[in-house]
Every structure is written in structure tokens, then in C-alpha cells.
Amino acid sequence: MSFAGRTILASSIAKTFNEEIIAKVKTLVASNPTHRKPLLVGFLANEDPAAESYAKWTQTTCESYGIDYELRRVANKDYLEESIFDANRDDAVDGIMIYFPVFGNAQDQYLQQVVAKEKDVEGLNHVYYQNMYHNVRYLDPATKLQKSILPCTPLAIIKILEYLKVYNTLLPQGNRLYGKTAVVLNRSEIVGRPLAALMANDGATVYSVDINNIQKFTRGQGLKFSKHQVQDLGDNTSELLKEICQDADVIITGVPVANYKFPTEYIKEGAVCINFSFHKNFNDDVKGKASLYVPSTGKVTISMLLRNMLRLIDNTNAAKGITSSSSVEGKVAAMDISKQA
Amino acid sequence: MSFAGRTILASSIAKTFNEEIIAKVKTLVASNPTHRKPLLVGFLANEDPAAESYAKWTQTTCESYGIDYELRRVANKDYLEESIFDANRDDAVDGIMIYFPVFGNAQDQYLQQVVAKEKDVEGLNHVYYQNMYHNVRYLDPATKLQKSILPCTPLAIIKILEYLKVYNTLLPQGNRLYGKTAVVLNRSEIVGRPLAALMANDGATVYSVDINNIQKFTRGQGLKFSKHQVQDLGDNTSELLKEICQDADVIITGVPVANYKFPTEYIKEGAVCINFSFHKNFNDDVKGKASLYVPSTGKVTISMLLRNMLRLIDNTNAAKGITSSSSVEGKVAAMDISKQA
Structure with a gap:
């Protein structure tokens, strides 16, 4: 059986952050007096x-x-x-x-x-959540020295979607999911709801599915709103789930149930499928349907957690008035410094 | 059938706060330019x-x-x-x-x-909770101008216990439940856990019961700790529940289940029984067992909510540097001012 699609492991995606994080850590160690x-x-x-x-x-x-x-x-x-x-x-x-x-x-x-x-490397503090839902990027909007971090699992899935080129870089930042439709099975406060909000804020039409009902997160026709709106579509029934999956470019599962399997027949040919549940929510035959399939996300989450930690250290230094020249823009300069150390 | 005990209604207890709150509101209105x-x-x-x-x-x-x-x-x-x-x-x-x-x-x-x-009149902000669990009374411990308020339902039950003289005013403040044993059926973050913590911080031995297990909140022998410690006693079984109720001076129920009834035979003769669930958790025959029985607490909660609001207004004024001479100590002076208005 030969499949047209590919399985992409989280470990491969996580690797793409290695260089950035390692360089940054070196800079920090070098710039720290001890x-x-x-x-x-x-x-x-x-x-x-x-x-x-x-x-x-x-x-x-x-x-x-x-x-x-x-x-x-x-x-x-x-x-x-x-x-x-x-x-x-x-x-x-x-x-x-x-x-x-x-x-x-x-x-x-x-x-x-x-x-x-x-x-808080996991980004679970209420301040970070509230900023995320409202698309506020800084803790200090006036001076813009301290970045508001994102909860690490939703952030990891966003980074996976970027890696998988679901985000289209030809579109302006903030609208790069425009035209895409996604289904997210999970509406927890830790992953599902923030993920649906982040994706909708970036222009996608997102169907958020929990055990009770199905909601639609969108910025409206032509992205007329600056942040997502939520609409109740009704109870979570097989009919409605099947219907919303029909045109879904992306299906993301996070069902915390050992024997739950997403019905492969609902998946659109060539859709992107990502599972972030500890349990494998897709049957093996997902590989015959999906163009790209990511069976787990944990390793990217850990990279994001450490990336968050480095941002928090920057924030603390910024609050103390210490410049670590370690912003993404300063990465090359930072690497030079680290070589001297 | 004549009973030795009494039923006390929340409305009667709430009334005892009327004078304080009304006087305070008058002062605020009078001191406000508009x-x-x-x-x-x-x-x-x-x-x-x-x-x-x-x-x-x-x-x-x-x-x-x-x-x-x-x-x-x-x-x-x-x-x-x-x-x-x-x-x-x-x-x-x-x-x-x-x-x-x-x-x-x-x-x-x-x-x-x-x-x-x-x-936040309900006192649900994390800052208020964390201060409560750690017995921190002020938002600004150094200057002590802004009081940290308490979540209103647990606060209402504390006020009810004071009214019922379960708090012994011969003991120093902070230890007035020393020697008392209580059982609290509910360990929600909104009421049960904070209530058990507040009572244990005030010197009581509190058995906290939830659907899964039973815990003991106490400040240790001779109140050796400055704040409560928690000990797991085991699964919530009828045997264990019966055992802990044997010597309980106070039984407080908050089981959110329509047909749940606390077994009257577990109640010690002359115990104080308080129900804060929307549903009546005690059978009618509780009146034959309890010395004092409070069937609901909602009206005291509302008074506490409004008392919290007045404290928040004081806090805001304190932050702005406005003295409203409206602290409890300043009540008499405040009433004088309000008469002039």
C-alpha cells in the first residue's frame, strides 16, 4: 500500500528551533556575570x-x-x-x-x-491568557520591552502549522490562515479554546468541538473583525461533525480518552491531521487520507516551553533595565558575543 | 414534638450587618462630590x-x-x-x-x-484567594491601606459561625475556634476549601469531605503552626464519615445534589448544622438533633458581597489618597458626617 501523504514527527519539527534556542542560551550564559x-x-x-x-x-x-x-x-x-x-x-x-x-x-x-x-514557562498565568485572547503582544504595551508569552501547547501547534505550511507566508502576518478551515476536537482552557482563538485570530474558520456542542470561531466575512467571534452551532452530533469536517483543511484532535478514534471517513482527502492527545486519536488508516499527519506534539511543546523561558528571562532583564541583545533581531550579534565567551 | 434546638434564618443574621452597611453607604454618598x-x-x-x-x-x-x-x-x-x-x-x-x-x-x-x-465583590480574584490561604490581610502589607477581601460565601459562613457563638470571643483573635471540630461537606474552590482553610487558620480541626476523599485541616497540636496543614485521611466512606462526625461540633453541608441528605444519625446531639447548598442537604429531623440549624446562607452572602464592595471602594480611594473616614473604627464619626449631609 503506497500512500500519497507523509507522517511528520514532532521531533523533526522541534529540531528547527534548536539553533535559535542554543544560540540564545549561550548569549545568556555569556552575558551573566556568574x-x-x-x-x-x-x-x-x-x-x-x-x-x-x-x-x-x-x-x-x-x-x-x-x-x-x-x-x-x-x-x-x-x-x-x-x-x-x-x-x-x-x-x-x-x-x-x-x-x-x-x-x-x-x-x-x-x-x-x-x-x-x-x-511561568507554560504561559498559564491569567495575564498571558487574557492578552492572548485579545491579541495583546506586550506586557507593557506603551514601552514594548516585555513580551506577553503564549501558553506552550497551543503555541506548539501554531508552530507545527507554520512548519507544515498551513500558514501561508505570502499573506500578511496576522492573516496567514485566511481561507483555511480547521476542526479542533477539544475545548479545554489549556489547549483547545486558546488554539481555536489563536487560529481564528490569524484568519482561519475554526470549528471547536467539545463533548457537548460545536462552536465556530471566525473573524467574520472578509476578516472584518480584528479578533475572533464565537457562534454556537448546536449539539455535538455525528451529522454535524461530519458536515463541518467535509471541507476542513486541518483536523486537530485532543480527546483525552484511551479508546477514542476520529472517524477516518470524515477526513477530507489531503487534509492535514494533528493529534495532541496523549492517546492516539487517529486510526492508522489516517495515513491513507491525510496529506500530512503529525501523531503527537509533545516534543515541540517542550521546545516552546524553553523558548518561553528565554523570553521570560529577557522580560526580567528588561524590567531591570539590562539589555541582553538577545531578541530574535539580535540573534546574529548575540552569536558573535557567545563565540567570544 | 418539642425540640431543644433552634432554627436560625440567614435573614436574621444578615440584619445584624444592616446598620454598619447603611451608615457606610451614607458616608460614601456624602463624601462623593456628585x-x-x-x-x-x-x-x-x-x-x-x-x-x-x-x-x-x-x-x-x-x-x-x-x-x-x-x-x-x-x-x-x-x-x-x-x-x-x-x-x-x-x-x-x-x-x-x-x-x-x-x-x-x-x-x-x-x-x-x-x-x-x-x-471583584465576590472576592474570586487569585490575589484575594492566595492572601486568604496564607492569612495575608492587606494588599499592601507595608502601608496597610488596602484590605484584601475574602470570597463572599466562605466569609458569610464565618460570620454565621460568629453569630452562632461558635467563635469564642474569650480567645484571642485568630484562635477563636480552638478546641472546635467541624466537618465541611464540599471542597470546591469557591466555598469548601477556602472555608476549611479559614476555619483551620482560626484554630479549628476541620474535616473536609468531597466526593472522593476526606482530609483533615489543622494547625497541629496546640496550634503550633501559624497556618493550616492538610492531611489525607482516606477515601470518602460511610464508616469514615460517621467516625469524623462523632465529635463534630459543627457540620456544614454544601452538596450540590437535589436528593442528597446528610444522615441525621451521624450528627452529634447538640451540634451546630449549617447548609449552604441550594438544595436542602439536611432532613427535617435535623431539628431534633442540632442545637442550632441554619437551613441556608444566601442572604448573609449578599450582605458580605456588599460589605466587600464598600471595602473595595475604600481601597480605591486609599489608592487615590482619598480618606473616606469610613473604616469600621471610624463608623461613629462617619455617621456624624452623614447626618450633616
Whole structure:
């Protein structure tokens, strides 16, 4: 059986960020008086094997980038908050992440906000979310010195869509998904809703599907609105799902259910299919339907998490009035400096 | 059948705050150059009859206090965020509340954080929660001009416990529940967990019960810790529930299930029983067991909500450097001023 499409692994996509991140880390180490490496601290307070392996990946990726990583295991969940406070206060810690779920309820949302905004590499702080939904790019819109970061999983999927050339660079930035239709199966606050919003803000028509209903995110005809609007289409039924998939250029799945499989027959010939669920949401025969298929996204997410950390360090330096000459524009200059170090 | 105990209605308890709130409102109106009344805006974006009747109560209570109330109905939930932004920006709006649930998922937690901290009468902003859990009383601990408010439902229950004399005023403030044992059935982030934390911070031994398990919140033997610690006791079984209720002086229910009834036989003779669920969680025969029984708490919650609003106005004035001589200590002076107005 020969297929027309290709499977693209997240690891290949993640590699495209290596050069940028490694150069940036070198600059930071060189510009720091003590030459210490940036430090990311991960908090693990569950016994989820998925979290364990995610933590291991994070460690490996950090090391490959010249970043220090420390896994802090918290046996009693109820002490996690105090441990986060310690890391918030510790100048030696540059980034903090938590392997969720911890409590598996709204207390997890509380914990997300406990991480200091300045060290929140996952981009879960309310300030980052609100800025994202409203297309606000800076924490300080007047002076534009501190970038508002994006939540790392939705950001990773955007970067994957760029890599897959779903974003058309002939269109002006901010409208590069104009004309594209996407279906996102998941409307969590962590991934699905922000992803649908980001894609719609970039010009796509996005159908957001959760267990209850289906919504349409769009900037209106001819992209008349500057940010996305949301419209309820009705209950999540097979008929409606099939209908919206008919013309979908992109199908993105994030269904957190072990045996869930997206019906291959709903996929348009040559569509781009991306799965970000821990479980494989597509059947193997997706390869016979999709032009490009990305079976998982975790490795790109980790790269984005570390990219966020470097931006946070820049923000902190900007707040202190230190220029690290480490913006994307300054990358070449930065690499020169790092060679001298 | 004659019972030894008494049923106490929330309306009677709420009345005890009338004088304080009315006097304070008069002072504010008098000290304001335009003499306008404080304005609370409620956002209703669901069709829940409970929310409707809560909104009506809020209106009636506001009017009885000389506060303006405006109910803003938002037909499309997806426009609610924009409407909140409008109210955040509007200087004529002093307080904002949302009738939850709106989406019934994590997007509701997002919306909670959209309300400006300065107008968040429900006390749901993360800053207020984090301060509450850590017993931080001021937003500006150095200057102590701006009080950190408490989430209004847990605060209402604390005020009810004070009214019922469960708080012993012979003990120093901060330890007034020392020696008391309480069971709280609900561990939501909105009520149950903050309530257990507040009570344990005040010296009680609190058993926090949710659908999965039972935890113990305490400051340790002889109140050796300055804030509560949490210990897992195990799964929520009838045996364990019965055991912890055996010596409980206070049983507080908030089970959001229509047909749930707390087993009357678990209640210690003469215990204090309080229900904050919309549904009556106690059987009628609770009256034969409890010394004091409070069947609902909503009316006290509304008083606390308005008390919070007045504190927020004070905070805003303090931030602007305006003294309104309206602290609790300044109440008598304030009443004098209001008479002149």
C-alpha cells in the first residue's frame, strides 16, 4: 500500500528551533556575570507515568540546549504550593512548570496562578491568557520591552502549522490562515479554546468541538473583525461533525480518552491531521487520507516551553533595565558575543 | 414534638450587618462630590432559575442599603467577557459580580479573573484567594491601606459561625475556634476549601469531605503552626464519615445534589448544622438533633458581597489618597458626617 501523504514527527519539527534556542542560551550564559546556566524547575506531585515520561523528555531537551533542569518531586500534594513559593522567591530559578493534573479539580487552576508570572514557562498565568485572547503582544504595551508569552501547547501547534505550511507566508502576518478551515476536537482552557482563538485570530474558520456542542470561531466575512467571534452551532452530533469536517483543511484532535478514534471517513482527502492527545486519536488508516499527519506534539511543546523561558528571562532583564541583545533581531550579534565567551 | 434546638434564618443574621452597611453607604454618598450611590452590576448569562432569584435578592438587598443595582443580561455567553471589560473600565461601576455557572467548565475560572480586582465583590480574584490561604490581610502589607477581601460565601459562613457563638470571643483573635471540630461537606474552590482553610487558620480541626476523599485541616497540636496543614485521611466512606462526625461540633453541608441528605444519625446531639447548598442537604429531623440549624446562607452572602464592595471602594480611594473616614473604627464619626449631609 503506497500512500500519497507523509507522517511528520514532532521531533523533526522541534529540531528547527534548536539553533535559535542554543544560540540564545549561550548569549545568556555569556552575558551573566556568574556564567550560570538558566534553570528550569519541574514539579511532579502525581504518579502519572505520562507525567514521568514528559519530565524525562524535558530533562533531555534541556540538556541538549545547555539549560539546567531540576525535577522536584512533592510526595504530599498539599505541600506543593509552598514548594512553588520557594521557587518563586529563588533567584537561581528561571522557570517553573507543574506536571498536571495534581488535584484534578479547580485547585489545579489555583496552583497555575501561584507560579510567579515571571517564571511561568507554560504561559498559564491569567495575564498571558487574557492578552492572548485579545491579541495583546506586550506586557507593557506603551514601552514594548516585555513580551506577553503564549501558553506552550497551543503555541506548539501554531508552530507545527507554520512548519507544515498551513500558514501561508505570502499573506500578511496576522492573516496567514485566511481561507483555511480547521476542526479542533477539544475545548479545554489549556489547549483547545486558546488554539481555536489563536487560529481564528490569524484568519482561519475554526470549528471547536467539545463533548457537548460545536462552536465556530471566525473573524467574520472578509476578516472584518480584528479578533475572533464565537457562534454556537448546536449539539455535538455525528451529522454535524461530519458536515463541518467535509471541507476542513486541518483536523486537530485532543480527546483525552484511551479508546477514542476520529472517524477516518470524515477526513477530507489531503487534509492535514494533528493529534495532541496523549492517546492516539487517529486510526492508522489516517495515513491513507491525510496529506500530512503529525501523531503527537509533545516534543515541540517542550521546545516552546524553553523558548518561553528565554523570553521570560529577557522580560526580567528588561524590567531591570539590562539589555541582553538577545531578541530574535539580535540573534546574529548575540552569536558573535557567545563565540567570544 | 418539642425540640431543644433552634432554627436560625440567614435573614436574621444578615440584619445584624444592616446598620454598619447603611451608615457606610451614607458616608460614601456624602463624601462623593456628585453624591451618587455606589453601583453594583450583576451579569447574568444563564437561564438558571436559582441565579434569577439570587439576582432578585441582590437587587432587593442593594435597595434596602441605598446601593444601586443593575442586572445586565447577556444573551450570548461569548460576549460576556467584552461586557465585563466595559464594566471594568466604567468609573460609574463600583462592583461587578457574575452569576455562575456560565460555561460550567474551566472557562468560568477564566472569567472570574477577567473581573477587575478593584471591582471583584465576590472576592474570586487569585490575589484575594492566595492572601486568604496564607492569612495575608492587606494588599499592601507595608502601608496597610488596602484590605484584601475574602470570597463572599466562605466569609458569610464565618460570620454565621460568629453569630452562632461558635467563635469564642474569650480567645484571642485568630484562635477563636480552638478546641472546635467541624466537618465541611464540599471542597470546591469557591466555598469548601477556602472555608476549611479559614476555619483551620482560626484554630479549628476541620474535616473536609468531597466526593472522593476526606482530609483533615489543622494547625497541629496546640496550634503550633501559624497556618493550616492538610492531611489525607482516606477515601470518602460511610464508616469514615460517621467516625469524623462523632465529635463534630459543627457540620456544614454544601452538596450540590437535589436528593442528597446528610444522615441525621451521624450528627452529634447538640451540634451546630449549617447548609449552604441550594438544595436542602439536611432532613427535617435535623431539628431534633442540632442545637442550632441554619437551613441556608444566601442572604448573609449578599450582605458580605456588599460589605466587600464598600471595602473595595475604600481601597480605591486609599489608592487615590482619598480618606473616606469610613473604616469600621471610624463608623461613629462617619455617621456624624452623614447626618450633616
